[in-house]
Amino acid sequence: MSKVVLELENVNKTFGRRKVIDNISLSVKEGEVYGFLGPNGSGKTTTIKMILNLINRDSGIIKVNGYDTKKQFEQAMECIGGIVENPDMYKYMSGLDNLKLHARLRNIDIKRIYEVLKLVELNGRENDKVGKYSLGMKQRLGLALTLLHKPKVLILDEPTNGLDPAGIKKLRDILKEIAHKEGVAVFVSSHILAEMQQMCDKVAVLDNGKIVKIEEISDQKEEETEQVELRVKNIDKTIKILKEKFNIEAKTEKEIINISLSTKLLPEVVKELAISDVEIKAVIPKNHTLEDIFFDATEKENNKK
Amino acid sequence: MKIFKLFIDENIKTWKKLSTKIMIIAIILSLFAVLTLVKFMEKTEENLLVYNSDNSTGENEKEFLEREIDFYESQLKNEKLDEETRLVTERNLEMYKLYLEYDISPYNNTWENELVDYIVEQKINGQNTDETVALLKNKNYNDYIEYQKKLLKQQLDNNTISEQEYNDELTILELKGKYEIGKNYDQESYWKRNTIQKIETAQNSLRTGINKETNKLINAEEKKDLEDSIKLNMYRLENNIPDSNNGSNTNYRMRFELLAPMFSIAVISIAIIVIAGGTISNEISTGTIKFWALTPNKRWKIMTAKLLSILFYIIILVLITSLLSVFIANVFFAEDGETYLYCQNGEVKEIGNTLYTIEYYFVKAIPIVIFALFAVMLSTITRNTAVAVSFSVALYIGNGIAMQIINQFITKDWVKFIPFNNLNLTTKIFPNATDMTSMMFGTNFATSTSLIFSLAVLGVCAFLMLVTMYDSFNKRDII
Ligand SMILES: Nc1ncnc2c1ncn2[C@@H]1O[C@H](COP(=O)(O)OP(=O)(O)OP(=O)(O)O)[C@@H](O)[C@H]1O
Numbered sequence: 001m002s003k004v005v006l007e008l009e010n011v012n013k014t015f016g017r018r019k020v021i022d023n024i025s026l027s028v029k030e031g032e033v034y035g036f037l038g039p040n041g042s043g044k045t046t047t048i049k050m051i052l053n054l055i056n057r058d059s060g061i062i063k064v065n066g067y068d069t070k071k072q073f074e075q076a077m078e079c080i081g082g083i084v085e086n087p088d089m090y091k092y093m094s095g096l097d098n099l100k101l102h103a104r105l106r107n108i109d110i111k112r113i114y115e116v117l118k119l120v121e122l123n124g125r126e127n128d129k130v131g132k133y134s135l136g137m138k139q140r141l142g143l144a145l146t147l148l149h150k151p152k153v154l155i156l157d158e159p160t161n162g163l164d165p166a167g168i169k170k171l172r173d174i175l176k177e178i179a180h181k182e183g184v185a186v187f188v189s190s191h192i193l194a195e196m197q198q199m200c201d202k203v204a205v206l207d208n209g210k211i212v213k214i215e216e217i218s219d220q221k222e223e224e225t226e227q228v229e230l231r232v233k234n235i236d237k238t239i240k241i242l243k244e245k246f247n248i249e250a251k252t253e254k255e256i257i258n259i260s261l262s263t264k265l266l267p268e269v270v271k272e273l274a275i276s277d278v279e280i281k282a283v284i285p286k287n288h289t290l291e292d293i294f295f296d297a298t299e300k301e302n303n304k305k
Numbered sequence: 306m307k308i309f310k311l312f313i314d315e316n317i318k319t320w321k322k323l324s325t326k327i328m329i330i331a332i333i334l335s336l337f338a339v340l341t342l343v344k345f346m347e348k349t350e351e352n353l354l355v356y357n358s359d360n361s362t363g364e365n366e367k368e369f370l371e372r373e374i375d376f377y378e379s380q381l382k383n384e385k386l387d388e389e390t391r392l393v394t395e396r397n398l399e400m401y402k403l404y405l406e407y408d409i410s411p412y413n414n415t416w417e418n419e420l421v422d423y424i425v426e427q428k429i430n431g432q433n434t435d436e437t438v439a440l441l442k443n444k445n446y447n448d449y450i451e452y453q454k455k456l457l458k459q460q461l462d463n464n465t466i467s468e469q470e471y472n473d474e475l476t477i478l479e480l481k482g483k484y485e486i487g488k489n490y491d492q493e494s495y496w497k498r499n500t501i502q503k504i505e506t507a508q509n510s511l512r513t514g515i516n517k518e519t520n521k522l523i524n525a526e527e528k529k530d531l532e533d534s535i536k537l538n539m540y541r542l543e544n545n546i547p548d549s550n551n552g553s554n555t556n557y558r559m560r561f562e563l564l565a566p567m568f569s570i571a572v573i574s575i576a577i578i579v580i581a582g583g584t585i586s587n588e589i590s591t592g593t594i595k596f597w598a599l600t601p602n603k604r605w606k607i608m609t610a611k612l613l614s615i616l617f618y619i620i621i622l623v624l625i626t627s628l629l630s631v632f633i634a635n636v637f638f639a640e641d642g643e644t645y646l647y648c649q650n651g652e653v654k655e656i657g658n659t660l661y662t663i664e665y666y667f668v669k670a671i672p673i674v675i676f677a678l679f680a681v682m683l684s685t686i687t688r689n690t691a692v693a694v695s696f697s698v699a700l701y702i703g704n705g706i707a708m709q710i711i712n713q714f715i716t717k718d719w720v721k722f723i724p725f726n727n728l729n730l731t732t733k734i735f736p737n738a739t740d741m742t743s744m745m746f747g748t749n750f751a752t753s754t755s756l757i758f759s760l761a762v763l764g765v766c767a768f769l770m771l772v773t774m775y776d777s778f779n780k781r782d783i784i
């Protein structure tokens with residue numbers, strides 16, 4: 001089993017009278033992309049700030065690579081890199097100069113800077129002032145900055161914010177690569193569910209400062225049934241076939257039939273419908289699994305109250 | 306070493322900022338503004354002098370004397386003149402006659418004028434004036450000095466003066482003879498005359514044991530100061546080093562050297578306060594504080610690096626300004642600049658103009674450190690740049706006048722402990738130099754404390770501010 005490099009144990013935080021983080025515990029292993037999901041104001045950023053020691057925690061233990069972030073601050077910070085909310089840089093300096101400031105503090109040579117710039121596809125623009133960068137470019141520069149010293153733990157707070165689809169895909173690829181190939185533990189917060197699903201190995205769902213669910217994504221894909229949307233001409237006939245031959249309950253919504261079935265069964269269903277002369281206009285798989293987890297979890301919490 | 310790297314980073318960050326460059330230009334401009342001002346003074350005062358001397362020489366002067374003599378003679382014919390006026394009139398008549406006869410300017414103030422006064426006195430008292438008139442006729446300055454020495458000797462022999470007094474007076478006369486003080490009436494000899502006067506006053510105080518200004522008995526320390534001042538002033542005469550601190554001075558370079566630090570240090574102060582007031586608060590509001598907080602550096606190191614970079618910035622600015630100031634003075638003024646003299650173990654020492662200017666700038670810049678610390682402290686506590694900068698600037702500009710008022714109304718001893726009463730260190734480190742601040746505000750019981758005392762007060766003040774800012778920055782959440 002791979003090593004746990006980020007560990008939170010019974011962490012609490014109150015702002016004034018408001019309990020923002022309520023006894024959170026989680027652990028992230030080497031080579032794992034860990035998603036941190038939660039609605040606005042649930043405490044994602046607060047947790048990340050505590051991990052990075054930007055704010056004090058009221059109680060609990062946070063360990064990075066085995067070092068307590070409070071007691072062994074410097075050792076812990078050596079192994080960690082992170083972006084909180086926005087990757088703020090000195091706007092009047094070029095991207096390269098910003099990276100150089102950091103590189104000096106961490107004894108990193110210029111070659112590594114160019115390597116990272118290339119990785120985030122900013123090479124060619126490194127001499128422009130950061131103030132002139134687009135939001136996405138700033139995000140990339142922020143990522144470059146955190147990757148500079150090859151951290152063991154990478155903490156990102158909504159990193160896809162402001163990135164275009166190509167940028168998001170690139171980010172996903174980078175994160176997957178450094179996690180799976182270099183064994184970096186990546187801890188990402190986000191509320192874009194589809195993103196998380198494609199990139200994370202594990203997600204924790206946070207609501208109102210509490211972790212309400214922790215799920216392994218890869219396992220879950222195989223177990224769960226798939227949601228499929230059918231668009232056909234002969235609705236009644238289709239429903240009949242589904243009911244009789246496959247014992248599937250279909251829900252219709254206007255012209256659209258929603259069914260849930262095991263992934264293996266889908267080709268057979270389509271074949272059967274085609275043989276029965278049903279005019280199939282479209283079969284659309286709907287990957288709503290994470291969304292379901294999310295809403296299930298957060299709604300359950302809300303219903304309790 | 307981590308602090309050193311942080312320090313380098315802080316400096317790079319500061320120097321890449323556009324506002325930093327603008328500040329440097331503003332400081333340089335302030336020096337040139339002072340230069341322009343002094344040059345303007347020089348021009349206007351030059352015209353004034355030319356106008357004066359036109360009016361006081363040549364034909365006009367003679368006509369003036371003749372007219373005056375006519376006037377006094379006609380007055381004396383008036384029978385109804387009372388005794389006192391008659392005496393004054395006779396005196397003036399005698400004086401103007403001598404002026405006319407020996408071609409002496411009534412506007413001057415040379416040894417000849419002095420001698421004329423003396424002769425008139427003799428005539429009124431019915432004494433023999435042959436010897437003195439001969440002196441006037443020969444127009445030999447040295448003979449005049451010799452004559453005075455003779456008179457002095459007589460006084461000693463008649464026991465009208467003490468041995469000590471005789472020696473003191475003799476020294477003065479010898480100095481006068483040696484450096485021809487009072488021989489001519491010009492700007493050159495003006496400072497010498499002031500200097501010899503200072504020597505005389507000091508001798509007098511030492512002899513009588515009473516400070517002439519305060520009318521109090523002098524203590525051991527004052528005695529030493531007086532002795533030193535005599536040595537200093539003699540050294541001035543000997544080496545022809547004028548004192549910038551004497552009323553009418555046409556040495557415009559010295560005027561520049563006096564005004565330039567005042568203006569440029571004020572500009573530097575404001576610039577530094579603006580930078581210092583944003584130290585923490587700006588970084589928090591732009592989020593760049595994370596840039597530092599996310600590196601493996603403890604917060605106190607980050608803070609220390611920031612403070613050191615501000616200190617470094619002050620040093621660089623003051624160094625640039627002082628060097629530029631020396632350069633401007635050398636290029637734009639023909640005169641010699643001030644050479645600072647001081648006494649150490651009874652020996653007179655010199656600090657050359659360049660070195661002295663630089664040292665003076667640095668001493669004058671010490672208060673900047675205090676105000677910078679104050680601005681950083683406010684920036685850390687309030688996390689609001691506008692508040693930090695405006696409060697600090699207000700304090701910087703207002704403290705002089707505020708303390709002036711406070712010192713006037715509160716004459717309790719504790720007023721001395723207010724840090725602002727201890728900011729003017731130039732007068733304490735360079736007691737023999739002219740200082741604009743003390744010229745403007747004067748000194749009082751609260752500001753005339755010793756150097757050690759002032760440094761201690763400022764040190765305690767700085768320490769308290771440091772403790773406050775470190776504590777706040779270490780303990781509070783960063784964002
Ligand atoms: N400095 C602060 N002082 C007081 N309350 C705060 C502070 N920072 C955050 N909070 C509160 O803590 C709660 C959690 O905030 P947090 O920023 O962690 O949410 P989040 O999960 O990151 O939300 P989002 O998705 O909008 O970024 C919110 O209710 C917020 O109002």
Ligand SMILES: [Mg+2]
Nearest residue numbers: 044045046157
């Ligand atoms: Mg957030």
